[in-house]
Amino acid sequence: MMFLKPYGDTLNDGAIQISFSLPHPLNETSKKVSLELALKMGIANPKITFTQELGEGFSFFIIYGNLSHEIDIDSIKTSKVKEPIIDYWDINRLIEEKFNRKIVIVGATIGSDAHTVGLDAILSAKGYAGDVGLERYPVFQVHNLGSQILPELLLEKIMDKQADVVLVSQVVTQKNIHIHNLTQLVELIEGAGLRDHIITICGGPYLSKELALELGYDGGFGAHSLPSEVASFIARRLLEKSK
Amino acid sequence: MFNSPVDSGILNLPRDSINEARYLGKSIASAVHNKIKDLSTLSIERASLRMLGIRGANQEGTPWVNIFTEKCLSANLIQNGVLMILAQVCKHTSMNPQQAVEMVSENRIHLNDLIEVNGSKEIKKLCDELANKAYQNLSNKKKERLNFINTLSSGTKPYLYVIVATGNIYEDVKQAKSAALLGADIIAVIRTTAQSLLDYIPQGITTEGFGGTAATQENFAVMREALDEVSQKTGRYIRLVNYCSGLAMPEIATLGLIEGLDIMVNDAVYGILFRDINSLRTLTDQEFSRRILSFGDIIIVTGEDNLIKTVDAKEMAHTVTASQIINYYLALKSGLKPGLIGLGHAFEMDPSESDSFLHELAQAWLVRDLFPQSPIKYMPPTRYMTGNIFRGMVLNAAFNLIGVLTNQEILLLGMPTEALHTPFIQDRFLSIENALYFKNAAGNLSNEFTLKESSLMRKRAIEVLNKAVNLLKVINQKGLFNALAEGTFASIKRPENMGRGFAGVFVKGSSYYNPFLSLLPDNATDETEA
Ligand code: B12
Numbered sequence: 001m002m003f004l005k006p007y008g009d010t011l012n013d014g015a016i017q018i019s020f021s022l023p024h025p026l027n028e029t030s031k032k033v034s035l036e037l038a039l040k041m042g043i044a045n046p047k048i049t050f051t052q053e054l055g056e057g058f059s060f061f062i063i064y065g066n067l068s069h070e071i072d073i074d075s076i077k078t079s080k081v082k083e084p085i086i087d088y089w090d091i092n093r094l095i096e097e098k099f100n101r102k103i104v105i106v107g108a109t110i111g112s113d114a115h116t117v118g119l120d121a122i123l124s125a126k127g128y129a130g131d132v133g134l135e136r137y138p139v140f141q142v143h144n145l146g147s148q149i150l151p152e153l154l155l156e157k158i159m160d161k162q163a164d165v166v167l168v169s170q171v172v173t174q175k176n177i178h179i180h181n182l183t184q185l186v187e188l189i190e191g192a193g194l195r196d197h198i199i200t201i202c203g204g205p206y207l208s209k210e211l212a213l214e215l216g217y218d219g220g221f222g223a224h225s226l227p228s229e230v231a232s233f234i235a236r237r238l239l240e241k242s243k
Numbered sequence: 244m245f246n247s248p249v250d251s252g253i254l255n256l257p258r259d260s261i262n263e264a265r266y267l268g269k270s271i272a273s274a275v276h277n278k279i280k281d282l283s284t285l286s287i288e289r290a291s292l293r294m295l296g297i298r299g300a301n302q303e304g305t306p307w308v309n310i311f312t313e314k315c316l317s318a319n320l321i322q323n324g325v326l327m328i329l330a331q332v333c334k335h336t337s338m339n340p341q342q343a344v345e346m347v348s349e350n351r352i353h354l355n356d357l358i359e360v361n362g363s364k365e366i367k368k369l370c371d372e373l374a375n376k377a378y379q380n381l382s383n384k385k386k387e388r389l390n391f392i393n394t395l396s397s398g399t400k401p402y403l404y405v406i407v408a409t410g411n412i413y414e415d416v417k418q419a420k421s422a423a424l425l426g427a428d429i430i431a432v433i434r435t436t437a438q439s440l441l442d443y444i445p446q447g448i449t450t451e452g453f454g455g456t457a458a459t460q461e462n463f464a465v466m467r468e469a470l471d472e473v474s475q476k477t478g479r480y481i482r483l484v485n486y487c488s489g490l491a492m493p494e495i496a497t498l499g500l501i502e503g504l505d506i507m508v509n510d511a512v513y514g515i516l517f518r519d520i521n522s523l524r525t526l527t528d529q530e531f532s533r534r535i536l537s538f539g540d541i542i543i544v545t546g547e548d549n550l551i552k553t554v555d556a557k558e559m560a561h562t563v564t565a566s567q568i569i570n571y572y573l574a575l576k577s578g579l580k581p582g583l584i585g586l587g588h589a590f591e592m593d594p595s596e597s598d599s600f601l602h603e604l605a606q607a608w609l610v611r612d613l614f615p616q617s618p619i620k621y622m623p624p625t626r627y628m629t630g631n632i633f634r635g636m637v638l639n640a641a642f643n644l645i646g647v648l649t650n651q652e653i654l655l656l657g658m659p660t661e662a663l664h665t666p667f668i669q670d671r672f673l674s675i676e677n678a679l680y681f682k683n684a685a686g687n688l689s690n691e692f693t694l695k696e697s698s699l700m701r702k703r704a705i706e707v708l709n710k711a712v713n714l715l716k717v718i719n720q721k722g723l724f725n726a727l728a729e730g731t732f733a734s735i736k737r738p739e740n741m742g743r744g745f746a747g748v749f750v751k752g753s754s755y756y757n758p759f760l761s762l763l764p765d766n767a768t769d770e771t772e773a
Contacts, residue, residue: 019669020669021667021668021669052669052672054421054424054425054668054669054672055420055421055423055424055425056417056420056421056424057417058417058421058668060668060669060672111436112435112436112437112440112453113436114436114437114517114518116553117552117553148437148440172436172453172454173664174408174410174452174453174454174664174665175410175451175452175453177436177453205662223630
């Protein structure tokens with residue numbers, strides 16, 4: 001068994017720093033509360049190293065201490081190792097052989113979200129971080145609808161273009177607007193009876209594969225995703241499906 | 244308020260290039276002006292109604308000014324201008340403008356029953372009376388505000404500008420007051436996503452927004468009152484900012500004027516490129532909006548930072564400069580004095596490139612030297628901010644240093660958590676503390692500097708300026724509208740007969756009359772050129 005806990009300069013010292021604000025003026029009470037909170041988090045010997053009165057009945061704290069918790073590494077299960085990347089040539093070849101037609105991909109940022117850089121990074125020929133985008137793959141026919149597309153309109157386009165794959169981006173997450181939008185889209189796709197005919201993928205800096213699956217998507221891609229990862233995922237899914 | 248010409252030109256820019264840039268800017272701006280001078284828009288008409296003080300909405304929340312304007316449109320009367328029609332209704336019914344608008348909106352009066360609207364002297368006279376009275380009221384309000392401001396200190400430059408964006412105006416108030424107490428001079432309430440696409444102003448106090456808070460007259464008033472209170476408490480006047488952009492641009496300008504806003508973000512080109520708003524519509528709206536803002540002594544800040552948010556900022560720096568020149572001359576034409584034209588730019592180059600700090604510094608000096616009489620709004624790093632908030636603090640410090648060294652007047656403070664969320668209360672504290680250090684410790688640094696003739700920064704600035712001049716030449720030759728249509732900016736093509744809001748543009752009829760057009764200021768001059 002191997003236990004892991006934070007490290008400062010001595011193994012197992014549990015050195016940790018936290019900072020937060022309290023909706024209470026800076027005084028003996030709020031200081032005491034901040035220390036009690038640290039203790040409740042399992043931080044032993046909490047020391048307030050900095051405080052600031054923020055006005056309007058708020059205060060800010062930086063606390064250092066020693067975390068008493070530790071985790072048994074063997075108890076940790078990670079989602080299985082990353083699926084290996086299928087390379088550009090193989091993707092084109094495999095799909096060509098199997099389908100003998102272009103795979104239609106429709107992409108959009110949905111709802112009121114106007115961020116397109118992430119979606120373009122995956123779709124546009126130029127790609128991201130030196131990795132070419134899906135438009136560059138001869139077997140993919142990409143329709144990038146851009147931003148602020150309402151889920152209803154996206155569904156229309158999916159039907160219109162007879163899409164095989166839909167890629168949606170969500171960047172704004174305040175008040176869980178992304179969950180709302182993504183759920184709405186899945187429900188629409190389901191309602192139209194297309195759920196089994198189309199691969200659904202969502203992405204964005206604050207999304208994860210886990211969240212995507214929970215929301216009913218086939219795949220999800222978070223910060224720093226590469227187009228080649230998305231292309232491999234699509235190819236693998238298509239080939240699995242057509243078995 | 245903002246009128247300290249900084250000692251001229253540390254960069255010693257070639258006079259010829261500057262003169263050429265200015266000549267081209269003027270030429271581009273007057274061509275735009277010629278093209279739009281016979282146009283009005285539904286939003287300008289609604290703004291004119293709001294200038295009279297018309298407010299409120301029906302049960303469904305549709306503003307009266309929208310319903311009334313639509314009625315004028317469907318009765319085929321809009322080309323006369325809504326004020327002429329309203330005056331006619333008022334005259335026939337002896338109602339005040341608010342009542343008249345509501346009665347028409349609720350179909351209790353039918354516009355088609357009106358005797359044909361013509362330019363009759365009597366109606367025009369009533370129109371003038373209504374507008375003059377409104378103008379007087381607004382002037383008085385403005386004076387009151389000025390008197391209030393004069394009882395307080397105005398703070399020192401650069402003014403520290405922070406945003407609040409909780410989505411809930413009451414939460415925004417707490418965050419804004421805290422920021423002001425900690426040293427912020429300017430508070431901007433960020434709008435909720437997609438408000439720019441609404442062809443009306445939402446109604447009432449709001450507590451639900453995404454990435455920002457709805458811009459409504461009522462929310463403006465809530466925040467203004469809170470900031471006045473904290474201004475009195477600190478003895479420092481705290482300025483309020485909101486967005487005068489999108490489809491309802493002129494109406495927002497009017498609300499800014501009525502509710503005592505100090506600064507408004509205002510840039511039609513941003514809406515054209517990034518929101519697909521029709522170019523004729525929004526440039527016409529912008530002209531009227533800027534005239535309103537200039538009447539209110541409200542500073543505009545332009546959105547050039549956005550031009551380098553999605554492309555290579557170093558390579559495209561000249562587009563920022565070219566756009567600033569165009570914006571400057573468009574603004575002068577709309578009556579804004581140089582001291583009210585807050586040109587925007589940003590620290591967005593890839594920090595991993597060698598000499599990136601020098602290139603940023605060169606750009607900041609270039610803006611400063613090109614517009615010595617204007618407040619410059621400097622925007623912080625956002626694109627290369629990551630979840631490493633500690634490194635983010637370093638970038639923000641570099642930004643602050645450039646800000647004080649080059650005498651930028653409005654510093655929009657970067658937040659360490661830029662890549663994560665709209666600011667938390669403690670993020671603002673950390674950023675204000677960061678900026679105050681530089682203001683205090685390095686505020687006089689610029690007096691210590693001269694650049695050597697062979698300076699890399701000087702070379703870089705001249706290169707950017709010359710590239711900007713070349714771009715301006717292209718735009719001048721094509722005209723701004725064609726340039727937008729052909730994708731000269733950000734490679735995005737926006738034809739003048741497409742895009743959102745185009746249906747709301749109309750040609751003014753021969754009997755069109757709007758007294759505000761002669762009451763509001765236009766054609767300001769630039770004394771540096773006299
Ligand atoms: C550039 C930018 C803008 C530009 C966007 C221009 C454009 N055309 O996209 C402009 C200036 C217009 C903008 C506006 C706003 N923005 Co903004 N913006 C940013 C900024 C600085 C960078 C985002 C970016 O381009 N990243 C680079 C790309 C490549 O990364 P990415 O999006 O993560 O994409 C990668 C992965 O996530 C993934 N991915 C993304 N999408 C998809 C989709 C699929 C299918 C797949 C497979 C993968 C995938 O792959 C990509 C490559 O690896 C961030 C701050 C930051 N540093 O992150 C704020 C930020 C995202 N913006 C934010 C906000 C709130 C706004 C506004 C709402 C503010 C307002 N109220 O006006 C407005 C939004 C208007 C609207 N209607 O949406 C917040 C979001 C907060 C939140 N968590 O909700 C941020 C974090 C800033 C902040 N701290 O407030 N913004």
